[in-house]
Amino acid sequence: MAAAPQLPTIHSQWARAPFYFNSASHLLRIGREKAATLMELLEAIRSCPESSIFQHTFQTLAEHHFISGGFSNDFSHWAFASCNEVELAERLAAIDVREFTSIAALRERLIHIIESYLQKNPRAATRAAMEPFYLMASDLVVIPTPYLARNLEEFAEGLRKVSIHAIYYHFIDARLRLKLNTNDFSVWLEKELDLSQAAEKVNRIDIYTSTLEGVRREILKVVEAEMDRK
Amino acid sequence: MKDKNPAKTVMADEGSKAGAPARQEHTPTEVAQKPVEEPAPPAGIERRFRQTDLPAHFIERRRHPRIRREQPPVPASPRFEDYGSIIGTPELDEIRFLARHLRGKTVKMVNSTAVGGGVAEILNRLIPLMNELEIATRWDVITGGNDFFEVTKGFHNALHGGEYNLTQQIMDIFMAYSEQNRKRMEFNEDLIVIHDPQPVGLVRSRSPEHGKWMWRCHIDLSNPHPRVWKFLQPLVEQYDATIFSAPSFTRQLASPQYLFYPSIDPLSEKNKELPEEYINKVCDDFGIDRSRPVITQISRFDRLKDPVGVVEAYKLVKKYVDCQLVLAGGGATDDPEGAVVLQEVMEAAGDDPDIIILNLPPWSALEINALQRASTVIVQKSLREGFGLTVTEGLWKEKPVVAGAVGGITSQIVHKLTGVLVHSVEGCAYQIRYLLTHPEFATQLGKNGKAHAKENFLITVSLKRWLVLFQILLGMAKPNAIL
Numbered sequence: 206m207a208a209a210p211q212l213p214t215i216h217s218q219w220a221r222a223p224f225y226f227n228s229a230s231h232l233l234r235i236g237r238e239k240a241a242t243l244m245e246l247l248e249a250i251r252s253c254p255e256s257s258i259f260q261h262t263f264q265t266l267a268e269h270h271f272i273s274g275g276f277s278n279d280f281s282h283w284a285f286a287s288c289n290e291v292e293l294a295e296r297l298a299a300i301d302v303r304e305f306t307s308i309a310a311l312r313e314r315l316i317h318i319i320e321s322y323l324q325k326n327p328r329a330a331t332r333a334a335m336e337p338f339y340l341m342a343s344d345l346v347v348i349p350t351p352y353l354a355r356n357l358e359e360f361a362e363g364l365r366k367v368s369i370h371a372i373y374y375h376f377i378d379a380r381l382r383l384k385l386n387t388n389d390f391s392v393w394l395e396k397e398l399d400l401s402q403a404a405e406k407v408n409r410i411d412i413y414t415s416t417l418e419g420v421r422r423e424i425l426k427v428v429e430a431e432m433d434r435k
Numbered sequence: 436m437k438d439k440n441p442a443k444t445v446m447a448d449e450g451s452k453a454g455a456p457a458r459q460e461h462t463p464t465e466v467a468q469k470p471v472e473e474p475a476p477p478a479g480i481e482r483r484f485r486q487t488d489l490p491a492h493f494i495e496r497r498r499h500p501r502i503r504r505e506q507p508p509v510p511a512s513p514r515f516e517d518y519g520s521i522i523g524t525p526e527l528d529e530i531r532f533l534a535r536h537l538r539g540k541t542v543k544m545v546n547s548t549a550v551g552g553g554v555a556e557i558l559n560r561l562i563p564l565m566n567e568l569e570i571a572t573r574w575d576v577i578t579g580g581n582d583f584f585e586v587t588k589g590f591h592n593a594l595h596g597g598e599y600n601l602t603q604q605i606m607d608i609f610m611a612y613s614e615q616n617r618k619r620m621e622f623n624e625d626l627i628v629i630h631d632p633q634p635v636g637l638v639r640s641r642s643p644e645h646g647k648w649m650w651r652c653h654i655d656l657s658n659p660h661p662r663v664w665k666f667l668q669p670l671v672e673q674y675d676a677t678i679f680s681a682p683s684f685t686r687q688l689a690s691p692q693y694l695f696y697p698s699i700d701p702l703s704e705k706n707k708e709l710p711e712e713y714i715n716k717v718c719d720d721f722g723i724d725r726s727r728p729v730i731t732q733i734s735r736f737d738r739l740k741d742p743v744g745v746v747e748a749y750k751l752v753k754k755y756v757d758c759q760l761v762l763a764g765g766g767a768t769d770d771p772e773g774a775v776v777l778q779e780v781m782e783a784a785g786d787d788p789d790i791i792i793l794n795l796p797p798w799s800a801l802e803i804n805a806l807q808r809a810s811t812v813i814v815q816k817s818l819r820e821g822f823g824l825t826v827t828e829g830l831w832k833e834k835p836v837v838a839g840a841v842g843g844i845t846s847q848i849v850h851k852l853t854g855v856l857v858h859s860v861e862g863c864a865y866q867i868r869y870l871l872t873h874p875e876f877a878t879q880l881g882k883n884g885k886a887h888a889k890e891n892f893l894i895t896v897s898l899k900r901w902l903v904l905f906q907i908l909l910g911m912a913k914p915n916a917i918l
Contacts, residue, residue, distance in 0.1 A: 228529055230903050233694035235682045271886030272852055286850045336845055339682035341694065346903050346912045348529050368525035 219355050220397035224389075226352040226363045228371040229378065231264060231343040238340040243288060244330040246280070247319045249340055255308040256342035262302050262311060263381065264343050267373040270417035277413055278302075279338075280315060287334040293322045301413065302377070306384045347374065357398070357435075361428045369417050376420060377412060390424060403431045482781060484788035489724070496722025497791055506798040512560065513702040515567045518895050521701050530895065533902035534568035536911060541624040542572040547587065547633035549576045553697065553824070554630050554653055560700045560894050561901070570902075575620055577634045583612040587633040590667070593660035594632060601662045610636060622646060626905050629674075638673045647908040650674040653697070655684045655821050655842060675908055680822045681843040693904060696846065697822045698897040699831060699888075704800035706831055709808055717805035721761070721793060728758040728811040728871050733803055733825045735764045736776040736794070741816045741839070744860050746783040746790060748816065751864035753789070756871045763793040763806055807832050812870050812877070816863050820844050827892045830854065830884035835877040837866045853887040854880055 238253050240246035250258070261279035277298040285294035296318050305311040323330045350367055354360035364372075375389035383392065387408050395404035410423045484494060519527045544562060546554050558574055565572040579587075586608050593599035613636030622640045628649045629637055641648045650671055656664070656679070664686065671677065671688060678693045679685045685692050699706055718725050730749060734740035742762050749760040762780060765773075777794060784790040795802060807813060813829035815838040822843030829836040830853065838844045840856035848854035855870070857863040870877040890896070906912035 228525070230529065230533070230899055232900055232903050232907065235679065235685050235692040235694050237687065239682075268890065269849070269852075269887075271890070272849075272883055282849070336840070337683070341682060344903075344907055346906065348532055350525070350528070366525060368523065368529060370529070371525070 218357075218398065220393070222397050224354040224360060224363070224393045224397070226350045226354070226367050226371050227374055228348045228350055228368050229345050229374040230348055230370065231267075231345045233260070234342045234344060236340040236342055240338040240340075241333055242331050243284070243290065243293070243319065243323060243334075246283070246338055247316065247323065247330075249338070250280075250312060250315050250319070253340050254342060255312070257340045258308050258312050258315070259381070260341050260343045262300070263377055264345075266302070266377055266412060267370065267417070270369060270373065272416065283334070283336075283338045287336045287338070288329070288332070289335075290322070290326075290329055293319070293326075293329070296322065303380060303386060303412070306380060306386060308381065345378070357428055357432050360393075361425060361432070364421060364425050364428065369421070372417050372421050372424075376410075376417075376424075400431060403427050482784070482792070483786050485786040487788045489788055493722045493724055494788060496720065497788060498722075500722060500791075500793060501720035502793070502795060503798065503802070504796075506796075507801075510704060512563050513700075515564055517702055522889070522893070522895050526895070530899050530902065531568065533899065533906065534565075534570055537570050537902060537905055540570060540626065540905065540909070542570060542626045542628065542905070543575060543622065543624040544572065544628045544630065545575045545577060545620075545634045545637060546630035547577050547579075547584075549574075557698065557894075557897075558630070560703070561898060564894070564898050565901070573624065577612075577616045577637070578619070579612045579616070579633075582608050584633075590632055590663055591654065593663040594654055594656055594667075596658040597660065599660045599663055601660070601666065606666055613637065613639070625909065628901075632667060635667060635670045638670055641673060647675045647905075648673070649676045649678060649904070649908070651678045651695070652684070653680060653821070655681070656686050657683050659686070676904065678904075681846050683842070683845075684821075693900075695897060695900050696843075696892050697824060697827075698892050698894045699824060699827050700894045701831060705804050706828060707804070709801070709805055713801075714805045714808050717802050718809050720802075721791060721806075723761065723791060723806075723809060724759060725809060728756065729761060729809055730758055730812050730814060730867055731761040731763065731806055731810040732814040732816065733763050733807065733828075734815065734817075736773045736780060738772075738776055739817060739819045740764075741818050742776065742780045743783045744818075744863070745814055745816050746780060747860045748814070748863040748867060749790065750787075751861065752867045752871070753787075755868055758811070758871065759789040759791060761791045761793065761806060761810070763791075763795055763799075763803065765795050765797055765799070803828075804832075807834065810834055812837060812867050814863065814867070815839065815844065816857065816860075817841055817844065823847060826854070827888055830888040830892070833881040833885040835870045835880040836884060837863055837870070839863075847887075847892070848884075849887070852880075853884045 236253060236257050238249040240249045265279045278300065281294045281297035284290045284297055297315070300314060302311065350371060352363035352366055354363045379389040380386065391404035391408040394400040394407065406427045407424050410420055412420060415423065481498065487494070516527065542565065544558055546558060548555050562572050562574050586605050589599055616634065617637050617640050620637070624646060626647055628651055629635060630651045631653055635650060638648055672690065674690055676691050676693060677688055678695045680695065680697050682694060701707065715725065723729060730752070732742065732745045734742065736742060745762065746760065752758060780792060784792060807828055813834045813836045815823045815826045815836065817823060817839040818841065820839065820842040823838060826836055826838050826844055826847045830847065836848060836854040837857055838848055838854060840858055845856065848856050850856045855866045857866055903912065
């Protein structure tokens with residue numbers, strides 16, 4: 206008796222459009238502003254270009270992607286390590302860049318946190334920091350990779366193979382590009398494969414308690430579970 | 436004007452075939468491979484040790500360490516693909532992609548010496564990699580008489596903030612040699628990178644129609660002698676971009692300033708993986724007891740590296756934790772001040788048999804590598820520092836590093852995350868004690884430190900930065916746009 210023809214499994218379902226994996230490389234530009242006190246930092250945050258706010262909040266997550274649970278943004282780290290203002294550092298560290306879809310809104314939040322802290326602690330405003338804070342910015346250049354995914358298997362394969370910079374580019378940097386509280390991976394899963402639950406799970410992965418390699422593993426777990434489920 | 440440096444120009448990879456470029460040393464080879472004419476230091480530093488329970492062979496080796504007396508042959512440079520085992524294939528592919536975009540473009544790098552010094556060491560590694568990636572890169576070295584190099588040495592010290600009497604004659608000497616070099620050299624390349632202040636005046640050959648000029652400043656300009664800087668600034672302002680090693684090293688300039696950290700080569704003798712047997716052999720040669728913690732500072736015997744401060748910190752640690760201190764470096768043979776500092780260190784060490792002082796010859800890269808790998812904690816208690824490559828070397832070897840919070844070190848170490856920054860002997864001692872008694876924390880620092888070094892301070896990162904900068908300056912890559 207001839208074997209019944211194998212029905213195609215759902216998990217090899219083709220996406221409406223493929224996912225193109227890109228990566229990114231950045232160059233640090235040294236800005237003109239620097240701050241030797243918290244008041245100067247406040248002024249610098251008010252006046253610096255958006256690229257500097259981006260650098261010290263989003264981009265620094267890529268630079269310190271191997272550290273989990275201790276590094277959230279450069280402003281917080283400076284308030285802690287150079288100004289010894291632990292409470293301010295904690296408040297700044299609690300900022301989650303994923304909540305922001307514009308740098309302007311993120312800048313406002315930073316200003317608000319520092320202003321309210323200095324109102325309560327006016328003597329902290331002009332106390333000299335141990336090391337100045339140098340505002341920088343980065344020029345990000347996007348690099349295409351040879352990997353593309355037309356289904357979940359190829360997507361998982363691409364996730365395993367791309368560099369950590371690609372994970373950063375699609376998972377963190379994407380938020381500002383998309384102007385949405387989401388990321389490239391989730392958008393593709395939902396829009397091109399109708400996998401809204403998986404998209405949501407990927408979007409909930411915590412970048413502040415995990416390294417970027419950890420993020421890669423978590424995304425793979427979600428994708429593999431989806432493949433198994435089908 | 437007598438030339439100190441004979442003209443040295445090498446066209447990199449001339450005649451090599453696309454796809455399989457011949458591996459060459461791209462320093463002016465004949466110069467780079469000459470044996471360094473530096474005498475080996477004395478075989479041992481005679482010290483009297485107080486009575487100790489240490490086995491006799493340790494004491495014998497500490498008195499008479501086995502130091503290699505002759506310079507070993509220069510090893511072959513690694514190939515680009517060899518770095519795949521370290522940074523991974525995707526990263527290699529990204530660099531290859533960036534390089535492919537630049538095929539057909541030409542690069543010239545210019546500095547003031549073909550051999551000796553950190554810049555020559557970096558170029559000797561970087562230029563072969565660029566050529567292997569088929570970006571034709573040429574390395575030229577400026578020439579000059581003793582009078583020129585005396586002036587540039589004076590400028591170097593003055594730019595670091597030292598006193599200097601800048602006269603018209605000095606400025607004339609500097610400009611005369613700049614002009615002489617400018618006339619001797621051609622600048623037809625698409626990208627010209629000038630390293631450090633000595634050749635900065637070559638920018639007068641810049642043409643608005645062709646070529647982008649970059650000035651890579653490896654020194655700290657945070658507090659320059661005002662008149663010397665005023666003299667050099669108009670030249671620096673003519674570059675399309677400037678590159679510094681730390682944000683604090685910069686000046687206000689009209690052109691964009693980029694941050695490139697100095698890098699180490701993970702496949703060099705100084706940094707490559709070593710078999711445990713070799714590490715044991717080196718420890719045996721120097722009388723190091725691997726059963727007890729080893730605290731190590733590798734640096735020239737120079738007051739700015741504060742070796743006496745390290746001895747004092749060790750003594751404070753030793754009250755609580757049984758450990759050994761290794762101070763290894765060079766410079767005490769060829770540098771009169773180095774000999775004085777070595778003497779001061781020996782006096783500070785006194786008759787403590789657990790302080791091991793090694794004055795090593797310049798060809799001791801493998802031994803230094805082994806010492807760093809045998810260490811429990813690595814210290815770099817500098818009082819002033821540009822960018823501490825020994826810090827990066829320690830981070831790369833996954834060691835907890837305790838370092839002075841000065842200069843570029845504050846970029847290398849994120850306090851308590853990738854290492855520990857200290858400001859005093861007491862702070863240094865406390866942090867060493869803490870690390871020796873909290874091995875889990877020390878291990879985590881080491882892991883983070885290695886990742887930090889891999890992300891920021893390897894030669895492959897530096898290569899990638901150059902490739903991105905070249906494309907940005909040539910208008911081939913728009914920031915935030917796909918290449």
